Amino acid sequence: MAPLGMIAAxxxxxxxxxxxxxxxxxxxxxxSLKSGKEATVYLxxxxxxxxxxxxxxxxxxxxxxxxxxxxxxxxxRGSRQARAMSKSTSFGRAEQEAAWKxxxxxxxxxxxxxxxxxxxxxxxxxGVLLMELVADADGNxxxxxxxxxxxAETAREYHRFLIRQVVRMLCVGxxxxxxxxxxxxxxxxxxxxIDLPQVVxxxxxxxxxxxxxxxxxxxxxxxxxxxxxxxNTEFAREMWALYEQGELRPETELSGVFAADETIVDPxxxxxxxxxxxxxEIQRRLRLVSQPLAGF
Numbered sequence: 001m002a003p004l005g006m007i008a009a010x011x012x013x014x015x016x017x018x019x020x021x022x023x024x025x026x027x028x029x030x031x032s033l034k035s036g037k038e039a040t041v042y043l044x045x046x047x048x049x050x051x052x053x054x055x056x057x058x059x060x061x062x063x064x065x066x067x068x069x070x071x072x073x074x075x076x077r078g079s080r081q082a083r084a085m086s087k088s089t090s091f092g093r094a095e096q097e098a099a100w101k102x103x104x105x106x107x108x109x110x111x112x113x114x115x116x117x118x119x120x121x122x123x124x125x126x127g128v129l130l131m132e133l134v135a136d137a138d139g140n141x142x143x144x145x146x147x148x149x150x151x152a153e154t155a156r157e158y159h160r161f162l163i164r165q166v167v168r169m170l171c172v173g174x175x176x177x178x179x180x181x182x183x184x185x186x187x188x189x190x191x192x193x194i195d196l197p198q199v200v201x202x203x204x205x206x207x208x209x210x211x212x213x214x215x216x217x218x219x220x221x222x223x224x225x226x227x228x229x230x231x232n233t234e235f236a237r238e239m240w241a242l243y244e245q246g247e248l249r250p251e252t253e254l255s256g257v258f259a260a261d262e263t264i265v266d267p268x269x270x271x272x273x274x275x276x277x278x279x280x281e282i283q284r285r286l287r288l289v290s291q292p293l294a295g296f
Contacts, residue, residue, distance in 0.1 A: 146181030155226035
């Protein structure tokens with residue numbers, strides 16, 4: 001705490017955000033909201049509104065292989081870019097970097113149009129995504145799903161709503177790929193899904209079903225702490241079967257019951273999900289120890 005009578009110095013504007021101030025896109029950087037391995041999110045003032053500015057990090061080369069697993073099946077600008085990305089040339093890595101950063105922006109616009117509850121984007125400016133601040137009733141950044149206590153009735157309501165959001169995403173061919181209690185915010189009028197740079201192409205990614213199952217089962221585990229009957233549901237396989245048959249619609253009523261089959265699973269896909277789940281658990285424990293800021 002600053003000594004009595006002293007005024008705290010204003011935050012120094014991050015280099016990446018100075019062009020947005022120079023161009024009048026934002027007026028002031030208020031504070032850092034969240035810093036992670038993928039990006040840093042800042043609270044900014046834009047005229048009379050408080051918004052979020054997400055500054056994507058340039059990722060180290062070691063991360064490209066893992067991210068390529070999520071990017072499988074995504075469309076790229078042209079054949080030259082696709083060849084370079086597959087060969088991991090310098091140009092290809094730069095294109096892969098750009099594709100990773102643009103994926104979330106493209107997904108947000110697509111999901112908003114599909115009626116999915118995600119933050120509204122206000123533009124993408126050279127590696128910076130400007131978007132809506134998801135706030136609580138007092139105007140502060142909303143808490144994560146994993147940070148709130150829920151009644152059994154509210155947990156069931158949130159689960160129904162989030163499963164419906166996953167269905168809407170799948171209907172437009174997208175899977176979040178990293179959906180968990182840390183990537184859902186709780187606004188006064190219900191949950192909002194955030195953090196989509198790893199969004200998966202459902203039709204073009206060999207691990208799509210495994211990632212869908214992980215997303216849905218993460219929601220089940222989180223909300224099942226408050227409504228244990230949710231732990232017995234099997235929504236992922238049910239919606240996937242309908243998706244494969246071309247019968248899944250945003251309004252489709254799901255039962256949460258699905259008889260498992262004996263389909264042979266690709267062991268490489270299984271190991272991908274196991275490795276990611278292990279890393280998620282490590283990150284979860286680190287977050288709990290460090291008690292992260294609420295919000296993005």
